[in-house]
Amino acid sequence: MELKFTYIFGPLLVIIAFWVFGKGIVNRTRGKQFRPLPAFLLMLVAIAYRFVVSKETLVEAYSFVHADNNVFDMLLDRVTLALMDFGIGMCLDAGYLAYKKHNSKLFWVPGILALVISTIIYLFAAFIDNIADGIRDKSNHVEMLVELGPDDHIEEIVPILKKYKACYELAFKDIDARIDAGLDDEWQDKAHRSPEDKNLANYYLVRVDPHYQTLLAKELANDHENVDQLDQNNQVGLIEPLTSNVSISPQSFLANDPQMGQQWFATSLDYNGIHNLLKQMKPKRKAIVAIVDTGVEGDHEDIKDVFKKSKGHTDGHGHGTHCAGLAGAVTNNGKGVGSLNWEGKYIEIVGFHALNKNGWGTDKSVAQAIIDAANSGADVISMSLGGPGKTTRAQRDAIRYAFQKGAIVVVAAGNSNRDAKDFTPASMPGVIVVGAVDQHLNKARFSNTNTSLKMPIAAPGVDIMSSIPGSSYQKFSGTSMATPIVSGLIGIMRSFRPDITTQQAYKILHETGKAVSDADKVGNVIQPKAVIEQLVPVPAL
Numbered sequence: 001m002e003l004k005f006t007y008i009f010g011p012l013l014v015i016i017a018f019w020v021f022g023k024g025i026v027n028r029t030r031g032k033q034f035r036p037l038p039a040f041l042l043m044l045v046a047i048a049y050r051f052v053v054s055k056e057t058l059v060e061a062y063s064f065v066h067a068d069n070n071v072f073d074m075l076l077d078r079v080t081l082a083l084m085d086f087g088i089g090m091c092l093d094a095g096y097l098a099y100k101k102h103n104s105k106l107f108w109v110p111g112i113l114a115l116v117i118s119t120i121i122y123l124f125a126a127f128i129d130n131i132a133d134g135i136r137d138k139s140n141h142v143e144m145l146v147e148l149g150p151d152d153h154i155e156e157i158v159p160i161l162k163k164y165k166a167c168y169e170l171a172f173k174d175i176d177a178r179i180d181a182g183l184d185d186e187w188q189d190k191a192h193r194s195p196e197d198k199n200l201a202n203y204y205l206v207r208v209d210p211h212y213q214t215l216l217a218k219e220l221a222n223d224h225e226n227v228d229q230l231d232q233n234n235q236v237g238l239i240e241p242l243t244s245n246v247s248i249s250p251q252s253f254l255a256n257d258p259q260m261g262q263q264w265f266a267t268s269l270d271y272n273g274i275h276n277l278l279k280q281m282k283p284k285r286k287a288i289v290a291i292v293d294t295g296v297e298g299d300h301e302d303i304k305d306v307f308k309k310s311k312g313h314t315d316g317h318g319h320g321t322h323c324a325g326l327a328g329a330v331t332n333n334g335k336g337v338g339s340l341n342w343e344g345k346y347i348e349i350v351g352f353h354a355l356n357k358n359g360w361g362t363d364k365s366v367a368q369a370i371i372d373a374a375n376s377g378a379d380v381i382s383m384s385l386g387g388p389g390k391t392t393r394a395q396r397d398a399i400r401y402a403f404q405k406g407a408i409v410v411v412a413a414g415n416s417n418r419d420a421k422d423f424t425p426a427s428m429p430g431v432i433v434v435g436a437v438d439q440h441l442n443k444a445r446f447s448n449t450n451t452s453l454k455m456p457i458a459a460p461g462v463d464i465m466s467s468i469p470g471s472s473y474q475k476f477s478g479t480s481m482a483t484p485i486v487s488g489l490i491g492i493m494r495s496f497r498p499d500i501t502t503q504q505a506y507k508i509l510h511e512t513g514k515a516v517s518d519a520d521k522v523g524n525v526i527q528p529k530a531v532i533e534q535l536v537p538v539p540a541l
Contacts, residue, residue, distance in 0.1 A: 010050055010081060014089030017042035018107070022093040026100050043086075050082045080121045087114030141207040143233035144217065145171060145364060145394045148202040152226040160219050164212035171203035171364055171394070172371055197404075199397045200371065205233065205364055231392045236366050238294065238319050238359040238385045239412045239483075241476035242446065254279075255332040255342075257302075259473050264439055265460035265485070266338060273529040275331070277538060278342040283495035286348045289327045289380045289487055290373035290407075292366070293320030294359060296351030301471040302329040302336030303349060310350035311372055316357030318468045322476055323384050324349050325467030327484035328491065336473055337466055340488045340528055346495040347488060350376050354385060361385070366425075367398035370409075374402040379494040382487035383425060384412045384480035391424040399428055408494070408502045410434060410487045412479040413456075413522070414448040421452045429454070432490075432506055435522030436461025436482040443518035447479055455506045456523035457513065459485040489528050496536045508534055 017039045024034035090111030094104040146168075148154065154168065161168055175197060208216050220227050253260045254275045260266055288308065295312035298304060300321060306328055307313070315321045328347035331338040341347040354369035355361040361369075366385065373381045381402055391399075402409055409431045413420040420426040426433045426448070432455045436444040439462060443449075450456035461482035465475045490505050512531050513524025532538065 010046055010085045011088050013042055013046035013049065014085040015092055017046065018089040018093035019096065022096045022100075022107075025097065026102060029102065046085055047082055050078050050085065076121065076125060080118045080125075083114045083118035083121075087111050087116075087118060090114065140210065142210050142213045143362065143364070144206045144208070144213075144220075145229075145231045145233050145392065146204045146206050146220060146227060147199065147229040147393060147397075148204070148226055149228050150198050150202060152202070154204055156226045157220065157223060160216070160223065161206065161208075163219075164208055164216040166206050166208035166212070166216055168204045168206045171205045172200045172368060172398075174375065175200040175371065197401070200367075200394075200401055202228075203394055203397075229393045231363065231394065233362045233364050234389070234392065236355070236361045236363060236385060237387055238317075238355055239415055239478055239480040240359070241319065241322070241478040241480050242415070253338065255338045256334050257329075257331060257336055257338040258334070259336050259465055260338040262465040262473075262475070263337060265464065268439070268441065268460060269485075269526065270529050271338060271340070274340060274532060275338075275342055277529065277532055278340070278346065278492070279332075281496075281532075281536070281538075283346050283492075284498060285495060286346060287379040287491040287494035287498070288348050288350055288377055289382060289484075289491040290350045290352060290376060290378035291320050291324045291327065291484065292352050292354045292369045292373055292381055292383045293323055293385060294318070294355045294357065295320045295353045296324040296349060297321045297467075297469040297471075298351065300325075300467050300469070302333070302467050305330050305333070306341060306344040306348050308348045308350050308376075310352060310376060312351030312353040312369070315351070315469050317355070317359050318474075319355075319359060319384070319480065320351055321469050322466045322474070323382060323480065323484040324351065325473075326464065326481060327382055327488040329467055336471075340492050347491040350378060352376075354383075363392045363394050367394045370395070370398040370402050374398075374405040374407050377405075378402075378407045379498070380487045380490045381407050381409045382484045383409065384478075384483045386411065386414065386424050386426060388416070388418075388422060389424050391428045395425055396428060399425065399431065403430055403502075408432070408490055408505055410483055410490060412483040413450040415446040415478050415480075416448055417446055418448050419452055420448040420450040423448060426450065426453065430502060431455070432457060432486065432502065432509075434459055434479055434483040434486045436477075436479045437516065437518070437522060437525055438462040441514070441516045441518075441525055443521045444477065444479075446477070447482075447522055449521045451520055451523055455502075455510075457486060457506070457509050458482065458516070458519070458522040458525045460525075486526055489526055489531060492528070493531065493535055496532075500535075 021039040028034040090107040094107035098104040254272045294317035295315040297315045298307040298313035328341040329339045330344040352369040354366040413435045414423045433450040435450045435458045436447040459482035462477045464481035
């Protein structure tokens with residue numbers, strides 16, 4: 001049903017009905033026969049039209065009060081519009097009768113009264129609705145990510161947003177690649193901006209009442225001239241770790257960290273062997289490993305000496321801090337746990353809040369954290385988050401932005417014992433996807449498989465001891481734990497070879513990895529010492 005037709009059809013029926021009625025009155029005074037039935041039938045059709053028109057069309061045409069879209073609100077809308085139709089019809093008929101010099105009071109008074117009542121109802125309803133808008137819990141609003149074309153501007157879709165009482169803001173405010181229409185190529189050359197910059201600069205976060213969501217999404221999706229992509233800003237969660245309190249027999253390690261005796265994987269991955277190498281070597285520079293997660297407790301006793309000032313320096317959940325300890329806790333410092341980061345010489349840790357203290361975020365918050373990590377100069381971005389579904393365009397653009405900035409992105413395969421190709425961001429092209437193995441180097445029972453993807457690799461992910469907030473330590477299980485172990489190893493690789501690419505790093509990880517019995521499900525298990533021996537000249541021991 002066309003919008004203009006919705007506007008005029010109701011009043012038009014009533015105007016015709018009252019014109020027929022008025023003409024009949026005039027004809028009767030002239031001795032002609034008057035049959036009012038056609039006029040009454042037209043009035044009934046007009047009333048019926050107002051009460052059968054779809055609520056979606058009604059909202060599109062009038063954007064009325066129904067904040068909750070319930071039966072009472074919709075009835076109030078329809079009664080008000082019917083009164084308005086009849087008021088217009090009666091007033092015009094009164095004018096016709098006055099022109100024919102007949103008594104017009106018969107229609108003036110009820111017509112004006114109908115218009116006044118409908119106006120009062122409308123203004124009162126609008127007033128109440130505006131008050132409700134001011135106090136309504138905005139957390140109930142639905143969020144969408146709208147990407148405009150590079151030569152489009154938000155003002156071009158503002159009329160649509162206002163129509164559905166939607167508010168908006170620039171999604172990624174620190175991307176300043178605003179492109180002037182017609183100057184894209186020249187501007188990009190001068191500012192050294194990539195297509196990823198341009199894409200991310202044109203994302204807007206739109207918030208709308210859930211009752212208008214479908215209508216707004218439909219209209220924006222049909223605006224092909226201005227809107228390039230429209231996605232719901234879905235919730236994203238961490239890869240939920242599984243708690244563990246399994247005790248193991250203490251092992252003997254080169255490093256003096258007291259909790260290493262509870263890190264069985266340090267034996268399986270020959271931490272003694274790689275530590276013996278690293279204590280004699282010097283990196284070209286420290287590599288930056290970004291933990292995109294719930295943040296990192298930057299003043300943790302085992303992390304603070306390698307933690308670099310960053311936005312996510314607190315962790316109200318603990319997941320991010322656990323990951324950070326595995327990626328780069330200071331090793332051989334007499335405190336806590338061990339990592340590959342011998343005496344903190346090889347890796348710096350930065351943290352970014354993709355998820356809140358409850359372990360939840362959105363596509364937008366994850367994309368923003370990736371952008372922040374890339375802008376911080378991260379060599380490696382470690383992401384132990386995600387879930388079933390396809391990667392949204394905002395996350396894809398953010399990850400591509402990180403690639404363009406030179407970061408290697410490592411993501412968890414997931415803990416659902418399914419194929420990681422159906423999970424995000426694991427299915428994103430260009431990322432290294434980490435599955436988990438247990439103490440016997442078999443696929444962990446929970447781990448997703450990842451070998452349907454291009455860059456699968458495996459690491460220990462069961463009963464993994466690491467840091468948690470409060471300068472404490474705990475064991476968890478999950479691909480969340482396997483991922484930062486791999487990220488830390490890639491950080492060591494980048495400390496020696498800052499220019500190594502994702503593909504080159506993965507090739508070494510895969511070729512030096514151990515082909516365990518479940519390698520066809522989760523990839524080869526990393527072997528850190530063999531990686532370093534292949535990557536750089538090793539000093540004689």
